[in-house]
Amino acid sequence: MTQTIIYEASEIVVGPGENGLDRVDGGAIAVEDGTVAAVGPTEEITRAYPPENAVRAIDASGQAVIPGFVDSHTHALFAGDRSDEFEAKLRGVSYQEILDEGGGILRTVQATRNASEAELLDRLLGQLDAMLAHGTTTVEIKSGYGLDSETELRMLSVIKRADDTHPVDIVPAYMGAHAVPEGRTTDDYVKAVVTEQLPAVERQGIAEFCDVFCEEGVFDVEQSRRVLTAGAEHGLTPKVHAEEFVRLGGAQLAAELGATSADHLLHAEQVDIDALNASGVTPVLLPGTAFSLGAEYADARAFIDRGASVALASDFNPNCHSPSMGFAVALGCLEMEMTPAEALGAATHGGASALNRSDSGLGTLHPGAPADLCLIDAPSHVHIPYTFGINLVDTVLKAGEVVSD
Ligand code: NIG
Numbered sequence: 504m505t506q507t508i509i510y511e512a513s514e515i516v517v518g519p520g521e522n523g524l525d526r527v528d529g530g531a532i533a534v535e536d537g538t539v540a541a542v543g544p545t546e547e548i549t550r551a552y553p554p555e556n557a558v559r560a561i562d563a564s565g566q567a568v569i570p571g572f573v574d575s576h577t578h579a580l581f582a583g584d585r586s587d588e589f590e591a592k593l594r595g596v597s598y599q600e601i602l603d604e605g606g607g608i609l610r611t612v613q614a615t616r617n618a619s620e621a622e623l624l625d626r627l628l629g630q631l632d633a634m635l636a637h638g639t640t641t642v643e644i645k646s647g648y649g650l651d652s653e654t655e656l657r658m659l660s661v662i663k664r665a666d667d668t669h670p671v672d673i674v675p676a677y678m679g680a681h682a683v684p685e686g687r688t689t690d691d692y693v694k695a696v697v698t699e700q701l702p703a704v705e706r707q708g709i710a711e712f713c714d715v716f717c718e719e720g721v722f723d724v725e726q727s728r729r730v731l732t733a734g735a736e737h738g739l740t741p742k743v744h745a746e747e748f749v750r751l752g753g754a755q756l757a758a759e760l761g762a763t764s765a766d767h768l769l770h771a772e773q774v775d776i777d778a779l780n781a782s783g784v785t786p787v788l789l790p791g792t793a794f795s796l797g798a799e800y801a802d803a804r805a806f807i808d809r810g811a812s813v814a815l816a817s818d819f820n821p822n823c824h825s826p827s828m829g830f831a832v833a834l835g836c837l838e839m840e841m842t843p844a845e846a847l848g849a850a851t852h853g854g855a856s857a858l859n860r861s862d863s864g865l866g867t868l869h870p871g872a873p874a875d876l877c878l879i880d881a882p883s884h885v886h887i888p889y890t891f892g893i894n895l896v897d898t899v900l901k902a903g904e905v906v907s908d
Protein backbone atom coordinates (compact mmCIF):
# COMPACT_ATOMS: atom_id res chain seq x y z
CA MET A 504 0.00 0.00 0.00
CA THR A 505 1.21 3.48 -0.80
CA GLN A 506 2.32 5.21 2.39
CA THR A 507 1.52 8.74 1.26
CA ILE A 508 0.43 10.44 -1.93
CA ILE A 509 0.49 14.18 -2.44
CA TYR A 510 -1.36 15.35 -5.53
CA GLU A 511 -2.41 18.49 -7.45
CA ALA A 512 0.57 20.47 -6.15
CA SER A 513 0.96 23.61 -8.20
CA GLU A 514 4.69 22.89 -8.39
CA ILE A 515 7.00 20.12 -7.21
CA VAL A 516 10.71 20.91 -6.99
CA VAL A 517 12.39 17.61 -7.81
CA GLY A 518 16.11 18.37 -7.79
CA PRO A 519 18.94 19.93 -9.77
CA GLY A 520 18.13 20.53 -13.42
CA GLU A 521 18.75 22.55 -16.56
CA ASN A 522 18.00 26.05 -15.27
CA GLY A 523 18.93 25.33 -11.70
CA LEU A 524 15.97 23.16 -10.75
CA ASP A 525 13.98 20.35 -12.27
CA ARG A 526 10.29 21.06 -11.52
CA VAL A 527 6.88 19.57 -12.29
CA ASP A 528 3.87 21.85 -12.58
CA GLY A 529 0.57 20.30 -11.43
CA GLY A 530 2.49 17.46 -9.86
CA ALA A 531 2.06 14.49 -7.58
CA ILE A 532 4.46 12.47 -5.52
CA ALA A 533 4.00 8.95 -4.17
CA VAL A 534 5.88 7.66 -1.13
CA GLU A 535 6.57 4.06 -0.14
CA ASP A 536 8.76 2.81 2.71
CA GLY A 537 9.86 6.33 3.58
CA THR A 538 11.28 7.05 0.14
CA VAL A 539 9.98 8.68 -3.02
CA ALA A 540 8.40 5.99 -5.24
CA ALA A 541 7.34 8.25 -8.11
CA VAL A 542 7.00 11.91 -8.99
CA GLY A 543 5.41 13.49 -12.06
CA PRO A 544 2.19 14.99 -13.43
CA THR A 545 -0.80 14.36 -11.14
CA GLU A 546 -2.77 12.42 -13.75
CA GLU A 547 0.04 9.99 -14.45
CA ILE A 548 1.03 9.42 -10.82
CA THR A 549 -2.51 9.05 -9.45
CA ARG A 550 -3.24 6.47 -12.17
CA ALA A 551 -0.34 4.33 -10.92
CA TYR A 552 -0.87 5.19 -7.22
CA PRO A 553 -4.60 5.88 -6.65
CA PRO A 554 -5.10 8.22 -3.65
CA GLU A 555 -7.91 6.01 -2.33
CA ASN A 556 -5.40 3.18 -1.86
CA ALA A 557 -2.95 5.30 0.08
CA VAL A 558 -2.61 5.38 3.86
CA ARG A 559 -2.55 9.16 3.59
CA ALA A 560 -3.61 11.30 0.64
CA ILE A 561 -2.87 15.02 0.68
CA ASP A 562 -4.55 17.41 -1.71
CA ALA A 563 -1.88 20.07 -2.24
CA SER A 564 -3.91 22.38 -4.47
CA GLY A 565 -2.43 25.87 -4.40
CA GLN A 566 0.72 24.67 -2.67
CA ALA A 567 4.25 23.93 -3.82
CA VAL A 568 6.27 20.93 -2.64
CA ILE A 569 10.01 21.27 -2.06
CA PRO A 570 12.64 18.93 -0.63
CA GLY A 571 13.18 19.50 3.10
CA PHE A 572 15.99 21.96 3.77
CA VAL A 573 19.41 20.44 4.48
CA ASP A 574 21.11 22.93 6.81
CA SER A 575 24.77 21.96 6.54
CA HIS A 576 26.36 24.39 9.02
CA THR A 577 25.04 25.23 12.49
CA HIS A 578 26.21 25.70 16.05
CA ALA A 579 22.66 25.10 17.27
CA LEU A 580 23.57 23.59 20.65
CA PHE A 581 24.52 26.22 23.19
CA ALA A 582 23.49 27.65 26.54
CA GLY A 583 23.23 31.26 27.68
CA ASP A 584 22.02 34.43 25.97
CA ARG A 585 24.13 36.88 23.95
CA SER A 586 21.42 39.35 22.98
CA ASP A 587 23.36 42.05 24.86
CA GLU A 588 26.27 41.51 22.43
CA PHE A 589 23.81 42.04 19.59
CA GLU A 590 23.07 45.45 21.08
CA ALA A 591 26.79 46.17 21.51
CA LYS A 592 27.39 45.30 17.85
CA LEU A 593 24.61 47.71 16.87
CA ARG A 594 26.57 50.40 18.76
CA GLY A 595 29.63 49.61 16.63
CA VAL A 596 31.62 47.12 18.72
CA SER A 597 33.09 44.44 16.43
CA TYR A 598 32.72 40.65 16.72
CA GLN A 599 36.45 40.30 17.26
CA GLU A 600 36.59 43.02 19.93
CA ILE A 601 33.87 41.15 21.81
CA LEU A 602 35.81 37.88 21.49
CA ASP A 603 39.08 39.54 22.60
CA GLU A 604 37.35 40.71 25.80
CA GLY A 605 36.24 37.18 26.70
CA GLY A 606 32.77 37.56 25.17
CA GLY A 607 31.44 35.86 22.06
CA ILE A 608 32.26 32.18 21.76
CA LEU A 609 34.10 32.18 25.12
CA ARG A 610 31.02 33.41 26.94
CA THR A 611 28.89 30.70 25.39
CA VAL A 612 31.60 28.22 26.44
CA GLN A 613 31.18 29.31 30.09
CA ALA A 614 27.40 28.94 29.93
CA THR A 615 27.60 25.58 28.14
CA ARG A 616 30.15 24.17 30.59
CA ASN A 617 27.79 25.15 33.43
CA ALA A 618 24.71 23.56 31.82
CA SER A 619 23.68 19.98 32.59
CA GLU A 620 23.12 17.41 29.87
CA ALA A 621 19.35 17.58 30.56
CA GLU A 622 19.31 21.38 30.20
CA LEU A 623 21.27 21.22 26.96
CA LEU A 624 19.00 18.53 25.56
CA ASP A 625 15.89 20.48 26.45
CA ARG A 626 17.28 23.56 24.78
CA LEU A 627 18.33 21.70 21.64
CA LEU A 628 14.96 19.97 21.25
CA GLY A 629 13.34 23.41 21.31
CA GLN A 630 15.70 24.65 18.59
CA LEU A 631 14.98 21.54 16.50
CA ASP A 632 11.23 22.17 16.79
CA ALA A 633 11.78 25.66 15.38
CA MET A 634 13.95 24.34 12.57
CA LEU A 635 11.41 21.70 11.64
CA ALA A 636 8.59 24.25 11.62
CA HIS A 637 10.73 26.23 9.14
CA GLY A 638 11.21 23.21 6.90
CA THR A 639 14.61 21.85 7.92
CA THR A 640 14.64 18.05 7.89
CA THR A 641 18.41 17.44 8.16
CA VAL A 642 20.84 19.61 10.10
CA GLU A 643 24.54 19.51 10.85
CA ILE A 644 25.34 20.54 14.43
CA LYS A 645 28.83 21.24 15.71
CA SER A 646 30.22 20.90 19.20
CA GLY A 647 32.75 23.60 20.09
CA TYR A 648 31.29 25.38 23.11
CA GLY A 649 33.11 23.10 25.55
CA LEU A 650 36.77 23.42 24.58
CA ASP A 651 37.54 20.66 27.08
CA SER A 652 37.07 16.91 26.67
CA GLU A 653 34.27 16.64 29.21
CA THR A 654 32.03 19.33 27.72
CA GLU A 655 32.81 18.51 24.08
CA LEU A 656 31.78 14.89 24.74
CA ARG A 657 28.68 16.08 26.61
CA MET A 658 27.67 18.22 23.64
CA LEU A 659 28.12 15.31 21.22
CA SER A 660 26.15 13.04 23.53
CA VAL A 661 23.28 15.58 23.63
CA ILE A 662 23.38 15.80 19.83
CA LYS A 663 23.07 12.01 19.60
CA ARG A 664 20.20 11.89 22.10
CA ALA A 665 18.36 14.63 20.22
CA ASP A 666 18.92 12.78 16.95
CA ASP A 667 17.46 9.62 18.51
CA THR A 668 14.30 11.36 19.72
CA HIS A 669 13.56 14.18 17.28
CA PRO A 670 12.32 13.78 13.69
CA VAL A 671 15.01 16.11 12.31
CA ASP A 672 18.11 14.10 11.31
CA ILE A 673 21.30 15.45 12.86
CA VAL A 674 24.79 15.14 11.42
CA PRO A 675 27.26 15.55 14.31
CA ALA A 676 30.52 17.46 13.89
CA TYR A 677 33.28 17.82 16.47
CA MET A 678 34.71 21.35 16.67
CA GLY A 679 37.00 21.45 19.68
CA ALA A 680 39.12 23.86 17.63
CA HIS A 681 36.45 26.57 17.67
CA ALA A 682 38.35 29.00 19.92
CA VAL A 683 41.27 28.93 22.33
CA PRO A 684 40.09 28.63 25.95
CA GLU A 685 41.12 31.40 28.34
CA GLY A 686 44.51 30.94 29.97
CA ARG A 687 45.91 28.61 27.27
CA THR A 688 48.31 29.24 24.41
CA THR A 689 47.05 28.20 21.00
CA ASP A 690 49.79 25.59 20.49
CA ASP A 691 49.20 24.12 23.91
CA TYR A 692 45.46 23.90 23.21
CA VAL A 693 46.00 22.36 19.75
CA LYS A 694 48.11 19.70 21.48
CA ALA A 695 45.20 18.98 23.86
CA VAL A 696 42.79 18.72 20.94
CA VAL A 697 45.08 16.28 19.14
CA THR A 698 46.27 14.14 22.06
CA GLU A 699 43.30 14.24 24.46
CA GLN A 700 40.06 15.36 22.83
CA LEU A 701 40.28 13.59 19.47
CA PRO A 702 41.05 10.14 20.91
CA ALA A 703 38.13 10.59 23.35
CA VAL A 704 35.82 11.71 20.55
CA GLU A 705 36.77 8.64 18.53
CA ARG A 706 36.14 6.35 21.51
CA GLN A 707 32.73 7.97 22.03
CA GLY A 708 31.92 7.22 18.37
CA ILE A 709 29.33 9.94 17.67
CA ALA A 710 31.03 12.63 15.58
CA GLU A 711 31.33 12.22 11.83
CA PHE A 712 33.14 15.44 10.88
CA CYS A 713 35.97 17.48 12.39
CA ASP A 714 35.82 21.24 11.84
CA VAL A 715 38.26 24.04 12.69
CA PHE A 716 38.01 27.84 12.85
CA CYS A 717 40.95 28.71 10.57
CA GLU A 718 41.11 32.45 11.15
CA GLU A 719 43.49 35.23 12.08
CA GLY A 720 43.82 35.29 15.86
CA VAL A 721 42.24 31.85 16.25
CA PHE A 722 43.91 28.83 14.50
CA ASP A 723 46.43 29.49 11.74
CA VAL A 724 46.78 27.23 8.70
CA GLU A 725 49.47 25.03 10.25
CA GLN A 726 47.51 24.57 13.49
CA SER A 727 44.34 23.87 11.50
CA ARG A 728 46.21 21.29 9.42
CA ARG A 729 47.39 19.55 12.61
CA VAL A 730 43.84 19.38 13.95
CA LEU A 731 42.25 18.14 10.71
CA THR A 732 44.99 15.62 9.95
CA ALA A 733 44.69 14.18 13.45
CA GLY A 734 40.88 14.24 13.08
CA ALA A 735 41.17 12.16 9.91
CA GLU A 736 43.45 9.69 11.72
CA HIS A 737 40.63 9.33 14.25
CA GLY A 738 38.06 8.66 11.53
CA LEU A 739 36.61 12.18 11.21
CA THR A 740 36.10 13.84 7.83
CA PRO A 741 37.48 17.39 7.58
CA LYS A 742 35.51 20.62 7.22
CA VAL A 743 36.99 24.12 7.48
CA HIS A 744 35.75 27.55 8.57
CA ALA A 745 37.72 29.45 5.93
CA GLU A 746 38.33 33.06 4.87
CA GLU A 747 35.59 34.53 7.09
CA PHE A 748 37.26 37.71 8.38
CA VAL A 749 40.51 37.63 6.42
CA ARG A 750 41.98 35.50 3.63
CA LEU A 751 44.26 33.23 5.65
CA GLY A 752 44.49 30.09 3.48
CA GLY A 753 41.73 27.87 4.89
CA ALA A 754 40.24 27.26 1.45
CA GLN A 755 43.57 26.04 0.06
CA LEU A 756 43.93 23.84 3.13
CA ALA A 757 40.44 22.40 2.56
CA ALA A 758 41.43 21.62 -1.04
CA GLU A 759 44.76 20.09 0.02
CA LEU A 760 43.10 17.81 2.57
CA GLY A 761 40.10 16.94 0.39
CA ALA A 762 37.70 18.36 2.98
CA THR A 763 34.00 17.79 2.40
CA SER A 764 33.30 21.52 2.65
CA ALA A 765 34.89 24.92 3.16
CA ASP A 766 32.53 27.33 4.87
CA HIS A 767 32.01 31.13 5.03
CA LEU A 768 34.50 32.13 2.25
CA LEU A 769 33.66 35.84 2.40
CA HIS A 770 37.24 36.67 1.39
CA ALA A 771 37.92 33.77 -0.98
CA GLU A 772 39.55 34.69 -4.29
CA GLN A 773 39.36 33.10 -7.70
CA VAL A 774 42.38 30.81 -7.09
CA ASP A 775 40.65 29.56 -3.96
CA ILE A 776 37.44 28.86 -5.85
CA ASP A 777 39.40 26.96 -8.52
CA ALA A 778 41.26 24.94 -5.89
CA LEU A 779 38.00 23.99 -4.13
CA ASN A 780 36.43 23.00 -7.45
CA ALA A 781 39.43 20.92 -8.47
CA SER A 782 39.28 18.98 -5.19
CA GLY A 783 35.50 18.57 -5.12
CA VAL A 784 35.12 20.59 -1.90
CA THR A 785 31.61 22.02 -1.48
CA PRO A 786 31.63 25.76 -0.72
CA VAL A 787 29.12 26.51 2.05
CA LEU A 788 27.92 30.12 2.03
CA LEU A 789 26.33 31.59 5.15
CA PRO A 790 24.58 34.84 4.29
CA GLY A 791 22.90 35.13 7.71
CA THR A 792 26.32 35.63 9.30
CA ALA A 793 27.24 38.47 6.92
CA PHE A 794 23.78 39.95 7.50
CA SER A 795 24.08 39.87 11.28
CA LEU A 796 27.67 41.16 11.26
CA GLY A 797 26.95 43.87 8.68
CA ALA A 798 29.81 42.35 6.64
CA GLU A 799 30.37 41.88 2.91
CA TYR A 800 28.63 38.79 1.53
CA ALA A 801 30.52 35.92 -0.08
CA ASP A 802 30.66 36.25 -3.86
CA ALA A 803 28.17 33.51 -4.69
CA ARG A 804 28.16 34.43 -8.40
CA ALA A 805 31.92 33.93 -8.69
CA PHE A 806 31.51 30.39 -7.28
CA ILE A 807 28.49 29.47 -9.40
CA ASP A 808 29.84 31.00 -12.60
CA ARG A 809 33.05 28.98 -12.18
CA GLY A 810 31.01 25.79 -11.98
CA ALA A 811 30.90 25.22 -8.22
CA SER A 812 27.84 23.61 -6.73
CA VAL A 813 27.42 25.73 -3.62
CA ALA A 814 25.48 25.12 -0.42
CA LEU A 815 23.59 27.72 1.58
CA ALA A 816 23.25 27.17 5.31
CA SER A 817 21.91 29.09 8.30
CA ASP A 818 25.03 29.12 10.54
CA PHE A 819 22.51 29.29 13.39
CA ASN A 820 24.53 30.25 16.49
CA PRO A 821 24.39 32.88 19.27
CA ASN A 822 25.90 35.43 16.87
CA CYS A 823 23.58 34.61 13.97
CA HIS A 824 20.42 33.84 15.80
CA SER A 825 18.09 32.56 13.08
CA PRO A 826 17.61 28.92 12.13
CA SER A 827 15.45 29.86 9.13
CA MET A 828 16.68 28.42 5.85
CA GLY A 829 13.96 30.38 4.04
CA PHE A 830 15.67 33.53 5.30
CA ALA A 831 19.07 32.26 4.06
CA VAL A 832 17.47 31.66 0.65
CA ALA A 833 16.03 35.20 0.63
CA LEU A 834 19.45 36.67 1.48
CA GLY A 835 21.05 34.50 -1.21
CA CYS A 836 18.74 36.10 -3.77
CA LEU A 837 18.58 39.67 -2.49
CA GLU A 838 22.20 40.09 -1.38
CA MET A 839 24.21 37.53 -3.34
CA GLU A 840 22.64 37.66 -6.79
CA MET A 841 21.51 34.05 -6.73
CA THR A 842 18.36 33.11 -8.60
CA PRO A 843 15.57 31.59 -6.48
CA ALA A 844 16.26 28.25 -8.17
CA GLU A 845 19.99 28.42 -7.38
CA ALA A 846 19.34 29.47 -3.80
CA LEU A 847 16.77 26.76 -3.15
CA GLY A 848 19.01 24.14 -4.75
CA ALA A 849 21.91 25.31 -2.58
CA ALA A 850 19.72 24.99 0.54
CA THR A 851 18.62 21.45 -0.31
CA HIS A 852 20.81 19.25 -2.55
CA GLY A 853 23.75 21.67 -2.03
CA GLY A 854 23.47 21.05 1.71
CA ALA A 855 23.41 17.29 1.11
CA SER A 856 26.67 17.49 -0.82
CA ALA A 857 28.24 19.57 1.98
CA LEU A 858 27.41 16.63 4.28
CA ASN A 859 28.56 13.84 1.95
CA ARG A 860 24.99 12.65 1.55
CA SER A 861 24.22 13.22 -2.10
CA ASP A 862 24.37 9.54 -3.01
CA SER A 863 21.15 8.80 -1.12
CA GLY A 864 19.36 11.50 -3.12
CA LEU A 865 18.98 13.61 0.03
CA GLY A 866 17.91 17.15 -0.79
CA THR A 867 16.04 15.99 -3.91
CA LEU A 868 12.70 14.29 -4.52
CA HIS A 869 13.96 11.90 -7.17
CA PRO A 870 12.62 8.35 -6.97
CA GLY A 871 14.61 6.52 -4.30
CA ALA A 872 15.39 9.68 -2.31
CA PRO A 873 14.23 9.98 1.30
CA ALA A 874 10.70 11.42 1.34
CA ASP A 875 11.74 14.48 3.37
CA LEU A 876 9.67 17.34 2.03
CA CYS A 877 7.71 20.49 2.76
CA LEU A 878 4.38 21.74 1.49
CA ILE A 879 4.51 25.50 1.33
CA ASP A 880 1.62 27.93 1.34
CA ALA A 881 2.47 29.43 -2.04
CA PRO A 882 2.26 28.30 -5.65
CA SER A 883 6.00 28.15 -6.36
CA HIS A 884 9.44 28.03 -4.74
CA VAL A 885 10.01 31.63 -5.93
CA HIS A 886 7.70 32.78 -3.15
CA ILE A 887 10.20 31.63 -0.50
CA PRO A 888 12.60 34.56 -1.13
CA TYR A 889 9.83 36.77 -2.52
CA THR A 890 7.87 36.54 0.74
CA PHE A 891 10.93 37.16 2.96
CA GLY A 892 10.30 37.36 6.69
CA ILE A 893 7.33 34.97 6.58
CA ASN A 894 7.54 31.25 7.17
CA LEU A 895 5.62 29.72 4.26
CA VAL A 896 6.17 26.13 5.43
CA ASP A 897 2.80 24.50 6.11
CA THR A 898 3.38 20.74 6.43
CA VAL A 899 6.63 18.82 6.79
CA LEU A 900 7.09 15.13 6.03
CA LYS A 901 10.11 13.16 7.23
CA ALA A 902 10.55 9.74 5.62
CA GLY A 903 7.01 10.06 4.35
CA GLU A 904 5.42 10.73 7.75
CA VAL A 905 3.85 14.05 8.68
CA VAL A 906 6.05 15.48 11.44
CA SER A 907 4.91 19.12 11.47
CA ASP A 908 1.72 20.80 10.28
O1 NIG B 1 30.40 30.12 12.20
N1 NIG B 1 33.02 31.52 13.08
C1 NIG B 1 32.99 30.81 14.08
N2 NIG B 1 31.93 30.24 14.60
C2 NIG B 1 30.59 30.71 14.45
C3 NIG B 1 30.26 31.77 15.44
C4 NIG B 1 30.04 31.19 16.76
C5 NIG B 1 29.72 32.17 17.87
O2 NIG B 1 29.89 33.39 17.72
O3 NIG B 1 29.27 31.66 18.91
C6 NIG B 1 30.30 31.04 13.00
O4 NIG B 1 29.94 32.16 12.65
Ligand code: FE
Pocket residue numbers: 576577578744818
Ligand atom coordinates in the same frame (compact mmCIF):
# COMPACT_ATOMS: atom_id res chain seq x y z
FE1 FE C 1 30.41 28.27 12.04
